[in-house]
Amino acid sequence: MIRENSTLTEAQIQHFETFGFIVRRQVFSQEEIDRLNEEFDQYLATIKDEFEKKVGQGSRWPNWSNLNPETPFMAGLLEDPRIYVPTEQLQGEDTVPLYSNANSFRNDSNWHPDTRQCHLPMLKNLIYLQPTTGDHGSLRVIPGSHENPLYDDLHRLKLINSNDKSEILKESGMRSEDVPAYIFCSQPGDVITFNMRLWHAAFCGYEDRRNCSFAFCSNPKTAEEEEDLKSQLENAKTLTDGLKMELKDSKYYHPWWLENPDGSPRRARWINWLNERGFIDAVNN
Amino acid sequence: MIQENHRLTKEQIRQFETFGFFVRRQVFNAEEMVGINDEFSRRRLSILAQLDPEEKENFRSWPIRNPELPFISSLLEDPRIYGPSEQLAGEDSVLFQSNCNSYGVDTNWHSDSKDRHLRLIKNVMYLQPTTAERGALRLIPGSHKSPLYDELVRIGLDLYVKDQGSYFLKDSEFSGSDIPCYIFSSSPGDIIIFNQNTWHAAYGTFEYRRTCTFNFICNPKTDEEKGELNAMAEQAGDRSFKELPVQGSQCHSEWLANPEGSARRARWIKKLEEWGFVEEVKA
Numbered sequence: 001m002i003r004e005n006s007t008l009t010e011a012q013i014q015h016f017e018t019f020g021f022i023v024r025r026q027v028f029s030q031e032e033i034d035r036l037n038e039e040f041d042q043y044l045a046t047i048k049d050e051f052e053k054k055v056g057q058g059s060r061w062p063n064w065s066n067l068n069p070e071t072p073f074m075a076g077l078l079e080d081p082r083i084y085v086p087t088e089q090l091q092g093e094d095t096v097p098l099y100s101n102a103n104s105f106r107n108d109s110n111w112h113p114d115t116r117q118c119h120l121p122m123l124k125n126l127i128y129l130q131p132t133t134g135d136h137g138s139l140r141v142i143p144g145s146h147e148n149p150l151y152d153d154l155h156r157l158k159l160i161n162s163n164d165k166s167e168i169l170k171e172s173g174m175r176s177e178d179v180p181a182y183i184f185c186s187q188p189g190d191v192i193t194f195n196m197r198l199w200h201a202a203f204c205g206y207e208d209r210r211n212c213s214f215a216f217c218s219n220p221k222t223a224e225e226e227e228d229l230k231s232q233l234e235n236a237k238t239l240t241d242g243l244k245m246e247l248k249d250s251k252y253y254h255p256w257w258l259e260n261p262d263g264s265p266r267r268a269r270w271i272n273w274l275n276e277r278g279f280i281d282a283v284n285n
Numbered sequence: 286m287i288q289e290n291h292r293l294t295k296e297q298i299r300q301f302e303t304f305g306f307f308v309r310r311q312v313f314n315a316e317e318m319v320g321i322n323d324e325f326s327r328r329r330l331s332i333l334a335q336l337d338p339e340e341k342e343n344f345r346s347w348p349i350r351n352p353e354l355p356f357i358s359s360l361l362e363d364p365r366i367y368g369p370s371e372q373l374a375g376e377d378s379v380l381f382q383s384n385c386n387s388y389g390v391d392t393n394w395h396s397d398s399k400d401r402h403l404r405l406i407k408n409v410m411y412l413q414p415t416t417a418e419r420g421a422l423r424l425i426p427g428s429h430k431s432p433l434y435d436e437l438v439r440i441g442l443d444l445y446v447k448d449q450g451s452y453f454l455k456d457s458e459f460s461g462s463d464i465p466c467y468i469f470s471s472s473p474g475d476i477i478i479f480n481q482n483t484w485h486a487a488y489g490t491f492e493y494r495r496t497c498t499f500n501f502i503c504n505p506k507t508d509e510e511k512g513e514l515n516a517m518a519e520q521a522g523d524r525s526f527k528e529l530p531v532q533g534s535q536c537h538s539e540w541l542a543n544p545e546g547s548a549r550r551a552r553w554i555k556k557l558e559e560w561g562f563v564e565e566v567k568a
Contacts (some may be wrong), residue, residue, distance in 0.1 A: 150430070
């Protein structure tokens, strides 16, 4: 169910809290997906040659920050109520976007959560730009794995390692794709929003498997949440190196986005927060 | 991976403990499955012939420990069933309810046991192929443990209102088949073994969807476990054995006679008698 004002129902919020994610179908129209794919094509074409030269030097797949003037429609999605309204319902009205990426995957993504921090609520919205199925690159999530004991148990099983290193898989005669999970078969326009502690993976990948991701973190309220945010800031310092991002001018938060030419109050609040908390400095310099 | 002695590996056990279930593929071969299906059909028809129309409507399950099911009942003492069960519920665990089941309706979300200390495990063998659209068992990984177990109780996933679904589902746009889970698509010969606290369901059912279930209960050691067993024994006459549409006694007198002198069976019978379950089914 998608409400006109893009808010989640009580049941959808309950679903997110219980299972660690919520799926919304056909949030974006085919026309909008075509537009996203067009921008994606154009940007990918401009970085592809440079990326190919770096394959084998740690670059795993072409990815980049959406917050740039060459992908204006993608950049605008952070301020689209279909993205920020459910996010603010789940994490508070003062939640802030940390990252907004485009990914052109080339292979599988093994099991992992996106964060080890357990106090600061963080979530990610994902839009897949192509149809996915269990044997064609679907995201898989382990329902409820954002909470302990399951979250820690999965670390203990070393699922985060690849097939050949995980003893649990090797000795059980299982492949990573046999790990029990919910398979998010998706059509372009569907959105999944998940707690970033949730364990997830994608198998049966293919060349240029595409998604756009919009990651938000809560504004910390407690001392533990502040500590988690500090860890996030440390991670942010290595973000572009760690992800081997294809940033043509080396700025994750592009000056064009930071200028906020339309004077959006929401973006102004975000920029102010990112600046005060040191993220812009950490990521851009 | 199935070891020659049918024991689970250490890693398989860890997987069971983490997710609340474990799947073993092709434990029984095609020839054995034909034998099981034949016996299943014959026994079903022989019971149906003795029932009145109202009883026929509710008829769904019948006990395995019966001389008319010699091959299926022999599986209780087959190491492919008791071996992994004893590893997971304790070497001194006891065979509990074990039935043939023929369903014609979906099974909504539930956990088999609300007891959180006493370990109960269930082996389920599907006699026909199943898929997501055709009756496959669905399980929510990790739901045998809190907080997920309690959260599912709290939202009322298993509290059903006639024709409206569960409390959670009726107030939402979700159907039972939308609840995120692992779908156990199976072929005859596959076995799933699960902790009976694990939440599960089946949708897309078809007429005469067939399973054989082999349940084991741990030998209680702690006060909490003993308390839960006692409560279960007290309710057994009303709930466990009579309220469910199970036709006949769990333990037939010929099975209780243990003509071949099986030590394992003798141990099970002794415990079931001690706990008051055999008396209940005889009553």
